[in-house]
Each structure stands twice: as C-alpha cells, then as structure tokens.
Amino acid sequence: MTKPFKRILFTGAAGNLGQRLRPHLGQFADIVRLADLADLGPAGPGEETVRCDLADRDQVMAMCEGVDAILHFGGVSTEEAFAPIMQANILGTVNLYEAVHKLGIRRVVFASTNHTMGMYKTTDLVDAGMPPRPDGYYGVSKVFGESLSRYYWDRFGIETVCIRIGYCWPEATNYRQLTTWLGLDDLVQLLRRSLLTPRVGHTITFGTSDNPGRWWDDKHARFLGYKPEQSSAQFANRVPDAANWEEMQDITLTYQGGVFLHNGPKYRS
Amino acid sequence: MTKPFKRILFTGAAGNLGQRLRPHLGQFADIVRLADLADLGPAGPGEETVRCDLADRDQVMAMCEGVDAILHFGGVSTEEAFAPIMQANILGTVNLYEAVHKLGIRRVVFASTNHTMGMYKTTDLVDAGMPPRPDGYYGVSKVFGESLSRYYWDRFGIETVCIRIGYCWPEATNYRQLTTWLGLDDLVQLLRRSLLTPRVGHTITFGTSDNPGRWWDDKHARFLGYKPEQSSAQFANRVPDAANWEEMQDITLTYQGGVFLHNGPKYRS
C-alpha cells in the first residue's frame, strides 16, 4: 500500500514522546528520518537517523533536506533554566523554519504544550482564540514557536499544526492528569489528521483524550476531524475522592499549569 | 395512528432529492401534495401531484392552497446561468412567500445550501450567525431566500427552517464529500424536527450527518433536537490517503465550496 509521504522528519526522537511514538510513525512515510541530539540507536526498517543540535543552523538545514513534512518534537520539554530553553526551543525553532522556508517544505506539526496556557484557572474553558497565559520559561518558549509559525503561514503560506499536548504518559494519577491526559493512540491519530488533512493553514489544537472533565474547547480545530477514542475515565478510581480542604488550598489546583507553578522560573541553572 | 398534518406540500419532487425523499414523506401528513415543473408520474396512495412553474405567481398560489406546511425543495439546485436561477429561486421564492402570507400558512422548511458559505475556508468553523459567503449565483440566490424568509418571520411571524444541505448523495468519494455528507435518513429526521418542533421562528440549520471532520457548528439550531445517526466514516477508506502536495494546491480544497469555485459564475447560458 502506498504511504502518504516519501520521507518525513521526526525531531526529538530520543525523548519520552519520541521513544513511544517511534514505532507508530512508519505508516506515514516510506522513510522516517529520526533526529535528536542524543543517541537514537540503530535505524530500523524504513528509518534513518541523524544527530542534530537544533541551535546549529547548518546542522538543522542538513537535517531538513529532502523531507516532505516535519513532526517537530525536539527541544526542551519541561521547565528549565532559560539558557538551554533559548538554545533549543527559540533558536532551534528559528533555525527549523528558516530551513523549512528555504527548502520549500510545506507542512510542520509542532509539539506545543498546555503550558502555554498554564496560568488559566482550572475553572476556565480555554480555546485557541484566547491569549496565551504561559506558566514559565518553557511555556513562553512555546508561545514563541506558535507565534513564529503563525508568521510563516501568514507571510509564506507554510502550514503548521501546533498541538498543545496534554499529560501524555501511560497513566493518570491525580486530578490534573485526569483532566489533561492524552493517550498515545489518540496522539497518533492527531498526528495523522495533522499530516493528512488537505488544508490546515495555521492551527492550534488541544491534544487530550475524551476525558470526563474538559478545560479546553477545540472548536477552532474541529475541521481536523480528530475524535479521541481513549479516555482517562479508566484511571478515575486511582484518584482519591476525599475532599481534604486543607490540601486543596495548594495553588497548583487553582491554575491549569499544576506543578509548573512551583517549578518556574528557574533562576538557577 | 393520527398523522401530524392533514396536507403538506413538497416542491421540487421530481428532482434528485425529491425522488429520494418521496417514499419517506407519508409519515408527515394524510396527504402529501407533490409539485414540480417536470412530470411526477402517477400519484401513489396519500399523494396528489401538481405541475407548477415557480415563476408563475398564479400557479404558485394555486399550488399552495389548502396546505398546512411546505417543504420547499423546488428550483435550480446547482450552479447555472443567472436567468433560470432568477426565475426559479428568486422570483419563485417571492411567489411562494406571497402565497404563504396570503393563505395563512404557518411554516416553511426551505432547502437552502452549503453554497451560501462556500467561500469560507476549509479550516473555518462556520455557524448560522456568521455572514454568508456564497460561492456563485446559486449560493447568492439561496442567501436571497434565507433573507426573504427572515423578513416574513420578523414582520409577519411566518416560521421557516432553512436547511443548508450538505452533500446528499448515497456515497462520499473525496475529502469534501466526507466532511459535508448528509445521509438520507438523517435528512428525513431533520425534516421531521423542522416540521414538528413547536416553535422554530426563523432558523438556519446545517444538514450534515455525524461525520468525523466538521466545518459547521449547528449550535443556533440545537433546540431542534436533531441528532444525526449516520456518518460518512463508512466511506473513509474510499478516499485515498496519499498526500500529493502538488494536487493539493487546487483551490477547491481551500474553500468549502469545492468544485463550485470552478463552476461559477456561468456567464454563458
């Protein structure tokens, strides 16, 4: 069966999500080029690997050559001191879009984060038309990426789907994780939709499964046809019920960003 | 069992939708009056037929006499030169509402079209409160009908449900059809809701089934209680996946109107 693309690039392949997604990427292209700063092990069938420092303009250009589309999951993916975030997430994304532009690549799927809106309250319903409210350096760096990719769409017609990924780990064990959980199969579906929908323009979509509570309204990306088939409801019984009002005074329950409220900003590297 | 109405009128009965809907109309009324400019064949049980040129004021008046409600599917239903559209869809609708007003008929279900908004992009989410963006003479003529019927509601209290019908054919074979597909049973359900909901005022609703991707948000018509039970998901495997970026540059993928972008306006009759 013909695959949709000849070659796609997946950056950040050695990271947590990268490792879990790797076995699912083969359906999208004849060749999946996996990239990371860290070692990726041997390439499997239909894979090729490349070491790349995103902060290095030339390496990024080389990494992007010859691909049809990019899944950009590389960079720092948690709260950190600003220096490494700036190198990987800010300069790295600038380098990537310069390459995309010069090489005529048509579409990017950008791994953004729910921490772009972590300072919204847990009683808010957030959609993609509302102003970002990041909860730390990491979140601000992803706002930068969303804004930069918007520019490349408005000015040059390069399409990007920004996925504000929720809590994407195998299990959810507290209230916040229950609400923001994203199952791996659902993420794969969302990647598929983001890659194969004929037009995506510049779209911000929220990566969550069909969980009981919802903080995010994905209406602006409804055309993608993403329909989650997993749900955090399966983990509900692991989250204790007792309403201990004292514990519940914690600020991390008030804001969507959760523990990132305590984490950032990191002034000490 | 008592049927809701004594007599209803269905115009455009010889058309594509008319022929497919005809067997389903008996549930609504003791007598279904079928009308068209073309031959309708012999009347079946509970049917009566009438030949009518919508552009002829007197014929229209006669056609409407004695009915409780009207399903107005008559007129030109595709892009055409302006002259026939004007006669059937503009003058015809004016004639119809004059008759409705004079005869004291209380409710009309008006077959409008998704081509009233065909110039929205395929990445947009459109609802009934947004300004129309027609994609040709046909679409503009239906905007006219929606606007005229709005006037008859605002000024005279005559109720109309405008159904912006999607792609209503047995099968969907490309991306646009998958997104806009309307199954026949769902259309029948929507007609039922439009006829029997106690109050409808002037309502614009979107006629689609429960397809994976959605371009239209039907929130303004939620009170109708329409709940599609069909889905274009059944046809998904007929639509090829391969993302051929070249082919995908076609303007008909950019706008919701699809091939109507190439069709209209027809300057040559």
Added chain:
Amino acid sequence: MTKPFKRILFTGAAGNLGQRLRPHLGQFADIVRLADLADLGPAGPGEETVRCDLADRDQVMAMCEGVDAILHFGGVSTEEAFAPIMQANILGTVNLYEAVHKLGIRRVVFASTNHTMGMYKTTDLVDAGMPPRPDGYYGVSKVFGESLSRYYWDRFGIETVCIRIGYCWPEATNYRQLTTWLGLDDLVQLLRRSLLTPRVGHTITFGTSDNPGRWWDDKHARFLGYKPEQSSAQFANRVPDAANWEEMQDITLTYQGGVFLHNGPKYRS
C-alpha cells in the same frame, strides 16, 4: 471506605427533591445533616435532622455549625406570592451566607432554577454568561441567590456551584419537559461533581440529562466533568406528535419558562 466529608448539610430535605435525594446522600459524608421547616421523620443511620426556619438568623447559624459543605435546596421552589419567597429565598439565603462566612465553610451547592431564564425563547441557546431573564418572583429570587453567592466568591473566596435545575420529576409528558428533564441519577452525579471537584469558584451549571433537544449550553461548567447518563428520549413516545397549529399558539410554548408564564407574578397571596 473513607467518605469525602465528615459532615454535610442538606437543606430542604422535606421537599420533593429532598425526599428523592435523601437516600443518595450518604456517599458524600459520614454524617448528613438534614434540615427543613417541616418534619423530617426519624434520622436514619448516618443522618441527623434539624428543624430550621431559614428566615431566622439564629436558627440558620445553628443549623450550619460544624459542617464541611452545604447543599442548599431549602426555600420556596415554585411561583408564589412575594412575601413567602422573600422570607425563605431572599432573607433565607442572606442568612445562610452570613453563617457560611462566619463559620468558615468553604463550599455551597445552591439549587437555582431554569426559571432564572424562563423568558428566553424556546428557540434560544442560553449559556451561563448571558444575562438572566427570570419568569416570575420565584425566578427573580433565584437570580438574587446567584448574585449574592457570586459576591461571596468575589469578595471572600467562598465557592458556590449554582445548579439551574431543569424538570426533575420521574417522567416527562410534554415538549417542555422532554427538553428540560433531569433524571435523579444525573442530579446525584452533578452534586458529586459539584462537591468534589477541587476548584469550582462561582459556577452556574445547567441541570439536564442528555435529552435530544437542548436549550442550554453548559460550556462554562465543562470543567466539572458532568456527563449525563440518562435521557428523556425514553419518554418521547408519550408526547403526541400532532402539530395542531391552534393549540401551538400558547405563549407557554414560546418561552422557556412554560406554564410559569401563566403563573406569575402572584399578586394575591
């Protein structure tokens, strides 16, 4: 198994909803304190009862002592002359929140009503951000309660979930009831979500089951994770279909408030 609360208070326990809910409250707390002006019968296991006139400041203070949270269902629950409504619903709610504030109670679930918006049309889609449109003294008194509790949240951080309860009786037998029906199990689920969600701030939510037609959009309370599992669809066949246009001229079909349009205001006590 540990229950979420040590002691909760349920007011209005002798009323219609009170009697039906009583058997379901034990899951929320070790002790359920039931209160009403009327006799409540003997306390069952895990119950304690108290007689209380909501208009009496001291009685209310006593009633509230020692509880972790309150389900406030007490007061007049239908259209009435203004005097009793003022005593129970206005003065009573003022007394309650004074006690809540002085005693340091953290959360109230307030039984509001769909009659706070009964003058919206049956073709409208109402959400919690839209201005109230009450349909009588009863509705206005509940607007008062919603507004008072909003003040206690904005100024003192006391959390309240206002549930605009629909038609909560065992069966639905007309159009309005079909649209606004709330099953008891769904109400219990909504109480659970309102009590146990870590943060609720001041939230207005709509208490309906998953009925076919919808007049209300609960998006502002989506974070609660309420997911109705009952539906009035089971009663649809009891509601006659016949569209008798004459009967349908009744004003109670035009406005969401239904028969309350005829009831209020009661100038004669």
Added chain:
Amino acid sequence: MTKPFKRILFTGAAGNLGQRLRPHLGQFADIVRLADLADLGPAGPGEETVRCDLADRDQVMAMCEGVDAILHFGGVSTEEAFAPIMQANILGTVNLYEAVHKLGIRRVVFASTNHTMGMYKTTDLVDAGMPPRPDGYYGVSKVFGESLSRYYWDRFGIETVCIRIGYCWPEATNYRQLTTWLGLDDLVQLLRRSLLTPRVGHTITFGTSDNPGRWWDDKHARFLGYKPEQSSAQFANRVPDAANWEEMQDITLTYQGGVFLHNGPKYRS
C-alpha cells in the same frame, strides 16, 4: 410650551440626589409628584408631595396613581444592614412594579448603581451584557431591581431604563471618583433621554460624565443619544500624583467598588 408629560412621580425626593435633582424636574411634566419617607417641605409650583413607605403595598399603590412615568430614586442608597435594604429596595421595588403593572404605567427610570458591578477590577471594561458582580448587600439589591424590571419588560412590555449611577457629588477628590464621576447636568440629560426616547425596552445604561478614564462601555444604550457634556477632568489637579506603592496596595484600588469593599456586608445593624 407643552411639557412632555402631565404628571410624573419622583421617589426618594428627600435623598441626596433627590434634593439636587428637584429643581430640574419641572421641565418633564406639568406636575411633579415628589415622594419620600422623610419630610419634603412645602410643594413648590408644579409640585405635589407624598409621604410613602416603599415597603407598604397600599401606600405605594396610592403614590403611583395617576402618573405617566416614574423616576424611581427611592430606597436605601448605600451599604447597610440587610433588613432595611430588603424592606426598601427589594420589597419596595416589588411593590412599585405591582402598582405600575396594575395601573398601566408605561415607563420607569430606575436608579441602579455602579455597585452592581463593584467586584470587577479597575482594569476591566464593563458593559451591560456582562454578568453583574455586586460588592455588597446594596449592590445585590439593585441587581434584584434590574432583574425584576427585566421581567416586567419581557412579560408585560413595561419599559425601564436602569441607570447605573456613578459618583454623583459636586466634586471628585480621588482616583475612583475621577473615573466614575457624574455631573448633575449630565444626569438630568440622561433622565430626559430615558423619559423621552420613543422606545427604550429594558435598558441598562451607565451614568458617568465624559471623564478621561473609563471603566464602562455604554454601547448597549447608545440609541438613547446620551452625550455627556461635563467631565471630571476639572478635578484632576485635586488628586495627588505621587505613586506611593505602599498605599496603593489597598484592595479598594483593585476593584471598581472602592470603599464598598471595606463596608460590606454589614452583619451588625
């Protein structure tokens, strides 16, 4: 010259605003009936006076007989214990609208207050379509009045203009007063517009002069044609400039309600 009305009623004539407005009311009607619980002194030319306890249904009925329109400024006009507010502002307003309804009076101008929205922040822009955020019992009682009068419009077609009056004293001496100041001539103009505009329906308008800073957007009442001709800019030099950050931590600078944040609610009468 013919005056617009034969007889109008002005309640609260002995209050602060009542005394200042009294000399300006003669332009509206041949006879101005002044009412208050307190002594009003001798009636001047074109005046008649009446003593009335708003909480007394019969007195209110008598007070309203024979008038064409009402300017309802009576009641408690500041934060107070709840009992007097309930009697004058809640029961009093209920009594008034009962009389208005029974006597067929067509229009009321209702003195509401900016304290219906005192819990909005001083950095917010508030309009009449946004939910009230009262800052105490007084504010909540005025939300009640706005909601009650809305009901009388929706259900019975009785028109009311609710004026959310700003700081209406001769001089402004601090930041909050500068922003919310309403000059007396502007108030008179606003009364004139509220009485004489052919249609007002139920309208909430913001009573401020053309001050430099604005917290309120009066767009929903633009049809009234109110055009303030006074400005608090004349008092700007009386408000000291020094930005003493310590003093500025006061909560009364954060919320629009100002000192009412400290005043209410009054639990001790």
Added chain:
Amino acid sequence: MTKPFKRILFTGAAGNLGQRLRPHLGQFADIVRLADLADLGPAGPGEETVRCDLADRDQVMAMCEGVDAILHFGGVSTEEAFAPIMQANILGTVNLYEAVHKLGIRRVVFASTNHTMGMYKTTDLVDAGMPPRPDGYYGVSKVFGESLSRYYWDRFGIETVCIRIGYCWPEATNYRQLTTWLGLDDLVQLLRRSLLTPRVGHTITFGTSDNPGRWWDDKHARFLGYKPEQSSAQFANRVPDAANWEEMQDITLTYQGGVFLHNGPKYRS
C-alpha cells in the same frame, strides 16, 4: 492638480441622490460618466452621459467600458412591487458585476441601504457583522447586492464598499430621521474615503452623520477614516418632545425600518 481617477462611472445620476451628488463628483476624476435610464440633461464640463437600462446586459457592458471605478447608485431606491426591483436591483447588479469582472474594473462603491436591517429594533446596536434583517423587497434586494459583491471579492478580488445609507434628505423632521440622518457633505466624504483608501476589500459601512443617538456601530469600517462633520442635532428642535404614549404605540417606532414596515411588501404593482 491631478485628480485621482481618469474616469469614473456614477449610475442612478437622475435619482434624488444622483442629482444632489452630481455637482460634487468632479473632484474624483477627469471625466465623470453619468448614467441613468432617465434623461440626464446636457453633460457639463468633465461629464459624459449615458442612457442605460440596468436589466440589459449589453447596455450595462457598454456603460462600464473604460472606467476606473464605479459608484453604483442606480436602481429602485424605495419599496416597490417585486418585478421592477428584480429587474433593476437584482438583474441589474448581476449585469454590473459581470461587466466589472470582464472589464477588469477594480472597485465599486455600492449604494446599499439601512433597510437591509430595518427589522432590528430601535433599541438595538447593529454592526456589519450581524445578519441582515431586511424590512421589505427593497431591503432584500440590497442584501442580494451585498452578498453578490461579497462573492466577487472572495472569488475574484474585486473590491466593494457597501454604504448602508441612512436618511439622506436636507432636513430631519421626526425621531427616526434624526437618528439616521446623513448630510450630503458627509456622504461626499464617505464616497471619497471609499474610492481612495488603498485597500477596502469588501466592506459594509453605515452612512450617517454624527447624530446624537446611534443605532449603528461602524467599527468594522473604522479603517476608512470616515469622520462625519455634520449632525442632525441642528434639527432636534423641530421634533416635538411630547411623549404621547398612544401615538408611540406605532410599530414604526419599534423597528429601525420605520414607515417601510407599513409599506412592504407591495403585492399589487
């Protein structure tokens, strides 16, 4: 001094507005081509005249040849039987845009009307993003024109400014005229802005002077920089003040369309 255009076309030059505007058009172009079905008298300096039936495709094509821009004021400008409205305003506008498209003309200024929204209430604030609410055949025909020109912008990049002209006569003598009055100099300014602003896309703007009351919010056309310098305030003393509640029951005071509510639709030609 160089004029902005070489040749512009003004249709409807023999009409009321046409005659009053004619002396002001010379500033826009070296040659002003005046067109009408009726006699236009001798051409003055810088003028040329043409007789044209808008319903005649060939005549319209000839009329449009060689012009840089069009001010389209031709057609029926009041409530009428449908037949003449259809010929002049519907078929006529279709013919005009076909010519514009084929001839490569870049911009049209289209004389639309406030009667596209005459069924909004006089207490509403209407902007260009809200759905039309026409008050008769005339209003519906202008909705058609706005929608058709939208299509030509969306599909072919032809720019149109639709001016919803208010009451454009020398004097205002009643409430509605006071509110909707448009002074001639202001109209000329608006034409100038519509012709000379570098980009206008498809814009709907409201043609009123700086009158005290406002029903329309022109925010979507703010970029045009139109700043009315006339005001109906000069006529205010001609409009009697007396609030005669009986007379004020007239439906023409309730809706923005005024007497058009009584005029339309004209079933008898």
Added chain:
Amino acid sequence: MTKPFKRILFTGAAGNLGQRLRPHLGQFADIVRLADLADLGPAGPGEETVRCDLADRDQVMAMCEGVDAILHFGGVSTEEAFAPIMQANILGTVNLYEAVHKLGIRRVVFASTNHTMGMYKTTDLVDAGMPPRPDGYYGVSKVFGESLSRYYWDRFGIETVCIRIGYCWPEATNYRQLTTWLGLDDLVQLLRRSLLTPRVGHTITFGTSDNPGRWWDDKHARFLGYKPEQSSAQFANRVPDAANWEEMQDITLTYQGGVFLHNGPKYRS
C-alpha cells in the same frame, strides 16, 4: 512640587525614541536613570546614566537596583538578523524581569510594537484580545516580551503596560504612517498614564494619536484614560491622492506591517 517617583529607569536612552523622550522624563521622578549600550553623553540635572548590555544578567541586575519603576525601551527596534534580536530582545527581557522579580520592582512599561500584529490586513480592526500576527523576527520577539511579562503578572503580580507603539517620527508621509502615527506629546501622556494609574495589571495598549483612520481598537486599555491630543490629520496633504491602481498592488498596502513585509525575515546577518 513632589514628583511621583524617587527614581525610575529608562532603558534604550540612546535610541531614536530615547533621545526624543529624554527631555520629558524629569516630571516622573527625582532621578531618572538612563541606560543604554551606547554612549549617553553627560548626565543632566536629575539624571544618572549607566552603560548596560541587556544580554548580560549581572549588568542588568545592577542597572535595575534601587529603582521604583522601569520604562523598558531598550533592545533592537527594527527588523534584523535573529542573533542580535535574540540577545537584546529575548535574553535581555528575560534578564530584566528576573531582576524586577528579585528586586521587588512593581511596574514596567514595555515598549512593544505594532509589528506584533503586522500580518493583520489594513482593513481589519485589531484589539488587544486578538491573537498576535507578527510580521518578522522583530515582531515575534516583542510577542515574546508581551507573553513573558504576562507570566510575571499572572504568577507574581508584577504589573506591565505593553505599548504597541505606532509610527513615532516627527512627520507622516504615506498612508500607513498617517494611520499609525504617534505624536511625541501623546507618547509622553501615555507613559504618564501607564506609570501613574493606580492599577494596570498586565495591559496591552495601542500607541497612536487621534488620527482619522484607525486600525486598532484600544478598548481593553480604556481605563488608562489616555486621550490623544495630536493627530496625523496635519500631514494629510502631504500624502498624494492619486489612486494609481498599479502601484496600489503592493503587498505592503495589504498588511498593517507595511514595508516590514519586504524586510523580514533577515536570513543573512
């Protein structure tokens, strides 16, 4: 006379705006600390100067010590290669807010730019609640600053006014400059309001004078009380009128960003 502050910091004092603003800053504080990477000449009365590389964390900390408030105009102020923009505008702003946070400084006025929204069309009306649409690296870097300062407000209560400065040069000579022009006195007024308004939270305001055309709606900052007293109308006669359709095809007339559309992004440093 007492000045509002003891000491304020103005960064970027050697830049274009810095030099023009310098003589106007003395009114705000007893001591104005001027900072720049470039030479600032000798300090005048009430001034002190400091050389500072914004990319140097320690230098920035030292620069900020002992000040009450900051006017942050430093950094790159036009389209440039990304490296210098990243150092000055991204790292520099991060360093600044770290210092502000650690030193307990309460308020920053941040010189943002209209290029954060340069990809909106010249027919759009933009307000501060709409998503940014930057037109190059420079614009994206300012989006970063707005987002970072939002975080410091949401998380730590540090107030910032972001001024999206328009075209702030002595004279306007083309259409875009006419629309976006900001007079120096108006800018000084805006700085005054931004510094002295008791509460500003995190506010984005648009820095333009009272020009005829408007692309920006400053409603979200209306509380600031900024009232421009200058206007670009004085330069209108310098902008030629002639509508040369060919020239007008330039993309820089389509988007608000103007020539920045051609400038960025600069891939070659």
